[in-house]
Amino acid sequence: MKAVAIDLGGSHAGIAIVEDRAILTSEHISLASEEGLKPALPKIQSVINGLLNNLAIKTSECAGLAIGFCGMVDGECSKVISTNGKYEDALSIDLAAWSMAEFGLPLAIENDARLALMGEWYAGAARGYEDVVMITLGTGIGGAVLIGGKPFRTKQPQAGCLGGHISVRSSGPACSCGAYGCMESEAAGWSLPLIVKNWPGVSQSKLASIPSVNFRSVFELAEEGDQIALDIRNHCLQVWAAGTIGLIHAYGPECVVFGGGVMQSADVILPFVRDYVKQHVWQPVGTTEIVAAALGNDAGLLGSVPLILAKMHSTQ
Amino acid sequence: MKAVAIDLGGSHAGIAIVEDRAILTSEHISLASEEGLKPALPKIQSVINGLLNNLAIKTSECAGLAIGFCGMVDGECSKVISTNGKYEDALSIDLAAWSMAEFGLPLAIENDARLALMGEWYAGAARGYEDVVMITLGTGIGGAVLIGGKPFRTKQPQAGCLGGHISVRSSGPACSCGAYGCMESEAAGWSLPLIVKNWPGVSQSKLASIPSVNFRSVFELAEEGDQIALDIRNHCLQVWAAGTIGLIHAYGPECVVFGGGVMQSADVILPFVRDYVKQHVWQPVGTTEIVAAALGNDAGLLGSVPLILAKMHSTQ
Numbered sequence: 001m002k003a004v005a006i007d008l009g010g011s012h013a014g015i016a017i018v019e020d021r022a023i024l025t026s027e028h029i030s031l032a033s034e035e036g037l038k039p040a041l042p043k044i045q046s047v048i049n050g051l052l053n054n055l056a057i058k059t060s061e062c063a064g065l066a067i068g069f070c071g072m073v074d075g076e077c078s079k080v081i082s083t084n085g086k087y088e089d090a091l092s093i094d095l096a097a098w099s100m101a102e103f104g105l106p107l108a109i110e111n112d113a114r115l116a117l118m119g120e121w122y123a124g125a126a127r128g129y130e131d132v133v134m135i136t137l138g139t140g141i142g143g144a145v146l147i148g149g150k151p152f153r154t155k156q157p158q159a160g161c162l163g164g165h166i167s168v169r170s171s172g173p174a175c176s177c178g179a180y181g182c183m184e185s186e187a188a189g190w191s192l193p194l195i196v197k198n199w200p201g202v203s204q205s206k207l208a209s210i211p212s213v214n215f216r217s218v219f220e221l222a223e224e225g226d227q228i229a230l231d232i233r234n235h236c237l238q239v240w241a242a243g244t245i246g247l248i249h250a251y252g253p254e255c256v257v258f259g260g261g262v263m264q265s266a267d268v269i270l271p272f273v274r275d276y277v278k279q280h281v282w283q284p285v286g287t288t289e290i291v292a293a294a295l296g297n298d299a300g301l302l303g304s305v306p307l308i309l310a311k312m313h314s315t316q
Numbered sequence: 317m318k319a320v321a322i323d324l325g326g327s328h329a330g331i332a333i334v335e336d337r338a339i340l341t342s343e344h345i346s347l348a349s350e351e352g353l354k355p356a357l358p359k360i361q362s363v364i365n366g367l368l369n370n371l372a373i374k375t376s377e378c379a380g381l382a383i384g385f386c387g388m389v390d391g392e393c394s395k396v397i398s399t400n401g402k403y404e405d406a407l408s409i410d411l412a413a414w415s416m417a418e419f420g421l422p423l424a425i426e427n428d429a430r431l432a433l434m435g436e437w438y439a440g441a442a443r444g445y446e447d448v449v450m451i452t453l454g455t456g457i458g459g460a461v462l463i464g465g466k467p468f469r470t471k472q473p474q475a476g477c478l479g480g481h482i483s484v485r486s487s488g489p490a491c492s493c494g495a496y497g498c499m500e501s502e503a504a505g506w507s508l509p510l511i512v513k514n515w516p517g518v519s520q521s522k523l524a525s526i527p528s529v530n531f532r533s534v535f536e537l538a539e540e541g542d543q544i545a546l547d548i549r550n551h552c553l554q555v556w557a558a559g560t561i562g563l564i565h566a567y568g569p570e571c572v573v574f575g576g577g578v579m580q581s582a583d584v585i586l587p588f589v590r591d592y593v594k595q596h597v598w599q600p601v602g603t604t605e606i607v608a609a610a611l612g613n614d615a616g617l618l619g620s621v622p623l624i625l626a627k628m629h630s631t632q
Contacts, residue, residue: 072600082600131470147470154447154463156602159568165598166565168486170558177598179561242486245495249482250566252475282481282493284388284398286472 004065007300021123033086065105066304068115072157108311117144119303124294129255137262139189183243187236241276259293320381323616337439349402381421382620384431388473424627433460435619440610445571453578455505499559503552535581557592575609
């Protein structure tokens, strides 16, 4: 099955023509989400037409158009319902009508984290599993959950997507979400500089002289034997591992997939999390594999075919 | 619809004849779970026959026999799969065959916490909601989750039932489950005496002179103005509230039902948890009602009819 795939991020879009588990061709463009989605649509349309032309594929050969959106989505109704400041006009744009009018294709739209997990499940690290939790370690900590091979849903669209906002230290500092000591405020890209700044004795570490600390610097200095960097790294590892146990206890998944830029240090992160979980999880029946995401930025694009298939199935 | 209902706890069983949302008659008997289920079955059978005789109801008028079991259950296959030391022989007893042979009734069996939530959903505090989390504050902290009006399930039977074992303080002391700083080890019946014993300055509190501290004593002394009791009470309230936010973030429920013996202090617990959640939850779409369980020990018995209905529906 061929499909048109759009992965709509806050500052860029990945656009592709996909066939089953392969990206036939793709292009990435910069977009200014603060200017809204309306001015972006003609640009996206032009890229799609160019990609189709290059491959000599007609839109009629495609089963649908899939969008991964960086906000909350009602997948059943194909509507954006909360934008979190990005493409705010998307709430009032009828994307299904746009897709049908411009390409003659039915639309399937989903939250970008959920779509990335569908991609990993269909074509990547979570192939063969039905119950999967994904944790994306980046500037924030993203989450998504599949149960029985379908995105976990309740009436509230955020369900399953707030795995980074389960408190691992409820007496800790405030998180951006309003709660305290979430996995995200304890160990993510945006909170790391604050953690480093307030770490006892940090002035004795090389970290103190780095203008903008990130996980790469922490992991590198830890590797070099900088004790403070090692302590901070271990703190973060422990937060991610304890948070993983919380998610395993909450959802009982067969597999947890770790993605995101911080996974450049997968060689340190995965063995630690696996060991910690093995020692401390309560799992009388079953086990949970802990693996690295396999598809990187292509995950959302490769989630398109299963998303369209699910949509076709649900409307039959 | 009439049904035979058995709520099988570690030291007792509640046995009832139910009709839709009402218990027609019931009896409670003591059982020794450490002796196994086999010697208990004739006693249970005798009570059921007595109850049916008293009401002049024939088994043929009942749609099925439902069991809530204090362990892990594969509801689809009607089998006990993990006993946690109670009724260990249940793993090898064919309860469906027993129910059919003795009463001519099809069996529906479920974990007791899940069945209690089904009862609250069908006939109690969670009526009208489809997505519900239940938290039972007692010796331990139990949990169960309904999504779309059905028990939340994955391939791992513990899914949704470990809400008390999501860490709220991952640097805290070990929990009975193997993890650290779970809601249960931070604020439940079994952990409370330890928390009190180690509380700084506890010797200045009346709590120090109480031989076996429980939540009743903590709440009573807090009410009398004992500062240490007040601090410990507030610690527990904060743990339950932070844990509730974690569960709301995990499952996106419309309703959280609090049950269990500790809810004798519902007048203090519910307002605190509601306020804390209102202030600190991240819920861009929807809200979550926080309510007290309404059915007490009858919840599991009243979960029988919806359990049997679900079973009939799934095997049609």
